[in-house]
Amino acid sequence: MSVLVVIECANGEVKKSSLEAASYGSKVAADLGTTATAVAIGDVQPDALKGLGEQGITKVLLDNDKRLHDFVGAAYVKVIAKAAEQENSSVIVLSNSNIGAAIGSRLAVKLIASLATNVVSLPQINGSTFTVRRGVFSGKAFSEVELTSDKKIIAVKKNALEFDTTAGATATVENFSADLSDADFVAAPKETIKQSGDILLTEAEVVVSGGRGLKGPENWHLIEELAKTLGAATACSKPVADVGWRPHHEHVGQTGITVSPNLYIAVGISGAIQHLAGVNSSKVIVVINKDPEAPFFKAADYGIVGDALEIVPKLIEAAKAL
Amino acid sequence: MKILVCISNVPDTTTKITFTPDGKSFNTAGVQFVINPYDEYALTRAIELKEAQGGTVTVLNVGEADTEPNIRKALAIGADDAIRVNIKPTDAFLVAQQIAHYAKEGGYDLILMGRESIDYNGFQVHGMVGELMGIPTIAPAMKLDVNGSTATLEREIEGGKEIIEVALPLVASAQQPMSEPRIPNMRGIMTARTKPLQVVEPVGQEAKTSVQKYELPPAKSGVKMIPAENAGELIKLLRNEAKVL
Ligand SMILES: Cc1cc2nc3c(=O)[nH]c(=O)nc-3n(C[C@H](O)[C@H](O)[C@H](O)COP(=O)(O)OP(=O)(O)OC[C@H]3O[C@@H](n4cnc5c(N)ncnc54)[C@H](O)[C@@H]3O)c2cc1C
Numbered sequence: 001m002s003v004l005v006v007i008e009c010a011n012g013e014v015k016k017s018s019l020e021a022a023s024y025g026s027k028v029a030a031d032l033g034t035t036a037t038a039v040a041i042g043d044v045q046p047d048a049l050k051g052l053g054e055q056g057i058t059k060v061l062l063d064n065d066k067r068l069h070d071f072v073g074a075a076y077v078k079v080i081a082k083a084a085e086q087e088n089s090s091v092i093v094l095s096n097s098n099i100g101a102a103i104g105s106r107l108a109v110k111l112i113a114s115l116a117t118n119v120v121s122l123p124q125i126n127g128s129t130f131t132v133r134r135g136v137f138s139g140k141a142f143s144e145v146e147l148t149s150d151k152k153i154i155a156v157k158k159n160a161l162e163f164d165t166t167a168g169a170t171a172t173v174e175n176f177s178a179d180l181s182d183a184d185f186v187a188a189p190k191e192t193i194k195q196s197g198d199i200l201l202t203e204a205e206v207v208v209s210g211g212r213g214l215k216g217p218e219n220w221h222l223i224e225e226l227a228k229t230l231g232a233a234t235a236c237s238k239p240v241a242d243v244g245w246r247p248h249h250e251h252v253g254q255t256g257i258t259v260s261p262n263l264y265i266a267v268g269i270s271g272a273i274q275h276l277a278g279v280n281s282s283k284v285i286v287v288i289n290k291d292p293e294a295p296f297f298k299a300a301d302y303g304i305v306g307d308a309l310e311i312v313p314k315l316i317e318a319a320k321a322l
Numbered sequence: 323m324k325i326l327v328c329i330s331n332v333p334d335t336t337t338k339i340t341f342t343p344d345g346k347s348f349n350t351a352g353v354q355f356v357i358n359p360y361d362e363y364a365l366t367r368a369i370e371l372k373e374a375q376g377g378t379v380t381v382l383n384v385g386e387a388d389t390e391p392n393i394r395k396a397l398a399i400g401a402d403d404a405i406r407v408n409i410k411p412t413d414a415f416l417v418a419q420q421i422a423h424y425a426k427e428g429g430y431d432l433i434l435m436g437r438e439s440i441d442y443n444g445f446q447v448h449g450m451v452g453e454l455m456g457i458p459t460i461a462p463a464m465k466l467d468v469n470g471s472t473a474t475l476e477r478e479i480e481g482g483k484e485i486i487e488v489a490l491p492l493v494a495s496a497q498q499p500m501s502e503p504r505i506p507n508m509r510g511i512m513t514a515r516t517k518p519l520q521v522v523e524p525v526g527q528e529a530k531t532s533v534q535k536y537e538l539p540p541a542k543s544g545v546k547m548i549p550a551e552n553a554g555e556l557i558k559l560l561r562n563e564a565k566v567l
Binding site: 077098102135148190241274277283303307 | 450564
């Protein structure tokens with residue numbers, strides 16, 4: 001029995017959401033009286049993986065196959081399944097990213113395992129029962145789910161749990177190969193297009209988001225400048241993406257991206273229930289709206305009633321002075 | 323081209339979520355159910371492909387008889403026929419098992435569905451169906467085109483997108499901006515009544531998870547308002563009080 005953590009990598013580094021998964025996996029391993037091994041896939045330097053020791057990982061299996069630098073579901077699943085078999089893993093921990101969820105579902109069938117996505121708690125392990133808490137109804141509720149198969153796969157939601165580090169601990173890195181064949185790469189991407197902008201919405205700690213209250217794309221420089229000053233990513237409400245003021249990958253909410261940053265600043269957004277569904281697990285929510293009755297204030301921690309075009313420049317100025 | 327679109331029946335997006343007093347189940351009293359919004363993107367794209375290239379669109383729902391109004395709605399939007407697998411969908415694996423079975427039987431070229439349902443938010447069924455059928459799954463897909471026996475898709479990845487070309491058959495899960503959902507017109511609603519809706523029995527009932535209880539998040543403690551004149555104060559509070567900057 002062991003715990004296996006899947007580490008996503010890009011641009012030579014481990015993704016932050018994977019550090020959280022590693023920390024989670026180590027805690028589960030400690031509860032089960034075993035150790036946590038990681039399997040790393042993607043574009044990463046072996047040295048960057050040693051640092052996973054700080055999250056409690058003892059050993060990292062690294063598949064160096066260059067074809068894995070892009071995400072290919074079938075190939076990733078084969079690598080992880082082989083690592084799980086070698087390590088005799090009964091629990092596999094992933095991040096609840098697009099990649100994590102895509103792998104988790106295929107792996108659940110391949111390994112005949114129970115799968116819980118969007119998980120926000122450590123498991124409650126009680127004799128033979130193993131239960132986790134997960135977000136449901138688009139963030140409007142939680143459920144306690146029992147994973148009833150012998151093998152269990154957990155996809156951990158970003159920013160949902162405290163994340164521990166032990167400074168200076170290092171993991172050993174071992175080369176690993178799953179003997180992939182061309183058939184595993186039939187759905188390999190032909191081309192990868194990186195999103196412009198420095199900070200990824202899904203990885204951001206701070207998000208500055210604009211709605212129809214901004215009046216038009218000509219005012220978006222305010223959102224961008226505030227975001228830049230705060231080291232934040234930018235987002236928007238659905239109608240803003242629908243009319244083309246902003247690209248669709250910035251649309252957050254029930255039918256867009258779900259975010260859970262430390263700080264979400266909503267500017268000129270009404271706070272419709274479908275928008276809230278994608279942002280209400282943010283730690284702190286700030287709302288700026290000229291309508292004191294805007295529903296978003298009910299979900300907010302801090303609020304300012306006023307015209308966005310006047311308020312945001314003041315915030316930029318204050319942020320620059322920090 | 324034979325396309326299968328899987329739809330789920332979910333509470334309307336404006337529903338206030340409540341649970342029975344024992345916390346064991348979702349309170350459906352007074353709740354209106356709709357086609358899962360992500361599934362609507364899949365359905366509309368399937369109909370567009372059929373209109374442009376010919377073929378058929380079958381919708382499949384795993385659910386009890388109360389889901390039929392939304393299956394009829396999918397027929398009214400333009401699907402040709404429908405299958406309902408008569409079982410309460412309690413777990414993603416259970417649902418995927420039904421879909422994979424009927425999809426194999428029907429010999430579909432494309433199996434489309436939404437990236438996740440807005441009730442249980444599993445983001446699981448598409449990958450499970452792909453694995454059960456031994457065909458690729460592209461999830462989540464923002465664009466889908468078909469040229470002969472090859473599909474071209476745009477897949478969302480953290481930080482960008484990938485362009486993928488892959489031979490049919492395949493499973494894809496839809497998200498915006500794959501298509502612009504349509505509202506059924508009168509003619510669609512009339513013809514939907516006569517389109518075939520086949521009710522079939524489930525093949526196995528194996529679930530791998532079981533919900534023990536539901537809970538609502540704790541209420542927010544209230545909003546702290548800052549006067550517009552002192553807007554800059556907010557930044558200080560975020561640093562010193564909330565400690566998020
Ligand atoms: C099935 C379905 C799914 C949906 N999914 C999503 C989703 O994922 N994400 C999403 O965002 N929406 C979604 N919606 C849409 C949602 O219901 C709302 O329509 C949308 O969130 C409103 O966006 P908004 O707040 O930017 O615009 P509006 O509703 O137009 O609100 C603009 C707000 O800005 C304020 N304002 C105006 N001028 C100023 C100013 N000068 N300064 C400050 N404030 C100002 C107004 O008081 C108002 O509160 C969905 C809807 C449906 C039916």
